[in-house]
Amino acid sequence: MKLSDEKLIPNQPATIKIIPEKSDDLWLLYNLIVEDDVVSVQVQLEIKVINVDYAKDCSTIRVRGRTITSNEYVSSGSFHTLELETNRELKLTKNPWDEKTIKILKEGLNQNGKYDLGIILINNTSAEILLTDNNTTSITHCATIRNEKTLKNNNSNFEKFFENLFVSFRKHIDMDVIPNMVIASKDSIKDDFRAYLLLEAQKRKIKSIERNESRILMIHQNNIKDILSDKVIKNMNANTKVIEKFMDMVINKCDWVCYGTKSVEYAHELLAIDTLLITEELSEKKDIKLRKKYSKLKKLVQEAGGKVIQFSDVEGDKLAQMTGIAAILRFPIPNIDDLVL
Numbered sequence: 132m133k134l135s136d137e138k139l140i141p142n143q144p145a146t147i148k149i150i151p152e153k154s155d156d157l158w159l160l161y162n163l164i165v166e167d168d169v170v171s172v173q174v175q176l177e178i179k180v181i182n183v184d185y186a187k188d189c190s191t192i193r194v195r196g197r198t199i200t201s202n203e204y205v206s207s208g209s210f211h212t213l214e215l216e217t218n219r220e221l222k223l224t225k226n227p228w229d230e231k232t233i234k235i236l237k238e239g240l241n242q243n244g245k246y247d248l249g250i251i252l253i254n255n256t257s258a259e260i261l262l263t264d265n266n267t268t269s270i271t272h273c274a275t276i277r278n279e280k281t282l283k284n285n286n287s288n289f290e291k292f293f294e295n296l297f298v299s300f301r302k303h304i305d306m307d308v309i310p311n312m313v314i315a316s317k318d319s320i321k322d323d324f325r326a327y328l329l330l331e332a333q334k335r336k337i338k339s340i341e342r343n344e345s346r347i348l349m350i351h352q353n354n355i356k357d358i359l360s361d362k363v364i365k366n367m368n369a370n371t372k373v374i375e376k377f378m379d380m381v382i383n384k385c386d387w388v389c390y391g392t393k394s395v396e397y398a399h400e401l402l403a404i405d406t407l408l409i410t411e412e413l414s415e416k417k418d419i420k421l422r423k424k425y426s427k428l429k430k431l432v433q434e435a436g437g438k439v440i441q442f443s444d445v446e447g448d449k450l451a452q453m454t455g456i457a458a459i460l461r462f463p464i465p466n467i468d469d470l471v472l
Contacts, residue, residue, distance in 0.1 A: 132156040139233050141338075144226035151217050158382050160215060160223075161185040161192050162235055162452075169224035170194050170213060175202050177222075178211055191216055230338060234307045235452070246271070247371060249304040250358060251296070253316040253324060258296050260303050261355065270355065273303040289320070293327045300328070306343040310448070311367055317353040325349060345443075373440055374449055377408060377459055386463035391454045393471040398458050399428065404437040406459040410447040413455035425456070 135148035146169075151157050164170065164183045171177035178196035185192055192215040201207040215221055225232065246262040260273040276299050278292040306312065314321045314328075325347060332340035340347075352358045380388045389398050398404050407429060414429070416422045429439045442450055450457060464470070 132159065139228045139236070141230040141233060142227045144224070145228055146222050146224040148220060148222055150220045151215070153217055154382050157192055157215065157217065158185065159236070163232060164192070164194060164223065167226075169199065169222075170196075170215075171200075171222040171224075172213055172215075173220055176200060176205060176211070176213070178213060234339075237305065237308045246308075247310055247368075248364070249309045249312045250355070251300065251312075251314045251324070252353070252355065252358065253296075253314065253318075253320050254353065255318065255320065258292075258324075260296075260299055262303070262309070263359070274299045289323065293324055296324065297328060297331055301337075306339045306346065310346070310371065312343075312347045313350050313358065313364070314347065315350040315352050315358050317351060321349050321351075370440060370442055373406070373408065374442070374447075377457060378449065380459065384463075386465045386467075387460050388457065389460065389464065389467045390457035391468070392456055394467050395456050395458050396428065397467065397471045398460060398464060399432060399435070401464065402435050403460045403462055403464060404432050404435070404458045405461045406438045406440060407432045408440055408442065408450055408457045408459070410451050410455040411441055411443050412447075412451065414441055 132152055133150040137145055137147045139145055139147070149160065151160055161183060164180060166180055166182065168180045169177055170180060176198060177200045178194065178198050180194055181196040183192060183194050193212055194215060195210065195212045198205055198207050198209050198211050205211055213221075246264060248263050250259075250261040250263065252259040252261065256278050258276045258278075260276070261270055262273060263270045276292070276296045278289065304312065314325050328340065328347070329344060331337075348363060350358055350361050350363060352361055358364060377388060381390075389395055395404070395407070409425065409429065414422075414425050416425070429441075433439055447455070
């Protein structure tokens with residue numbers, strides 16, 4: 132996806148130019164455009180959005196609304212439908228762009244990137260900042276930050292070291308884009324820096340760090356090989372791959388997946404569930420009735436030979452945006468959403 136250079140500020144209006152380049156970009160757009168947004172296309176026609184539909188079979192978004200401009204073919208104030216396709220420029224205006232929508236846009240753009248995990252590896256004399264994909268096949272070294280005071284004076288005061296590390300962290304890692312983050316060390320310094328990081332985020336009102344606090348994990352390792360072999364990382368990567376597979380199927384094999392409680396329950400009635408995906412938040416609802424309901428569903432799927440994967444808050448953010456429950460199917464069920472209405 133190509134974007135204009137317009138900087139989006141939370142809770143402020145803005146217009147950005149967008150050129151979707153593939154079907155994944157259209158799916159991202161579908162999740163961005165909401166009622167009262169303004170969409171315009173190259174034929175100099177703008178509409179105020181009433182509803183949005185994603186045509187799965189032909190990878191097209193249909194945006195319906197009232198025109199707020201006119202041309203020789205369409206008068207202002209009339210109902211009209213725009214079809215958004217790949218490689219056709221459009222403008223999207225929101226008043227305002229809220230933080231959640233900006234985050235969805237950043238995360239969606241990162242899906243075409245190569246990084247899924249940020250790593251800060253710390254010892255008493257230096258820290259390394261690295262980025263890797265969830266296959267851990269591509270590792271990029273971003274920065275080395277040295278603790279000059281410790282090197283020169285054997286001073287245990289890490290304040291300047293932490294300050295420099297914090298600045299470098301902000302430069303290389305956007306917590307709204309990189310889905311997972313670990314701070315690794317064999318020493319308690321990892322705990323100290325995590326506390327410093329969160330305190331500075333609070334002082335400076337850096338929302339991207341504050342709202343993703345649960346994503347910042349700590350690992351008791353002191354080299355990159357052991358970090359990537361750690362059970363926490365392996366489980367995280369395995370679950371990330373499942374989510375990526377599911378999201379790819381939503382776009383390219385939509386009849387083989389479903390999401391939402393009613394659709395998943397219907398798929399189970401047909402014994403169609405190969406893998407049930409559910410968030411920890413949904414599975415552990417405080418409402419006892421709902422908790423029992425989802426617990427029973429997980430058990431029934433397993434008894435029918437299906438797999439159940441429960442995602443933590445760290446791993447299941449994308450799933451949470453799609454109701455918190457979904458399934459990869461054993462066989463296709465066309466238009467399952469229409470069948471359960």
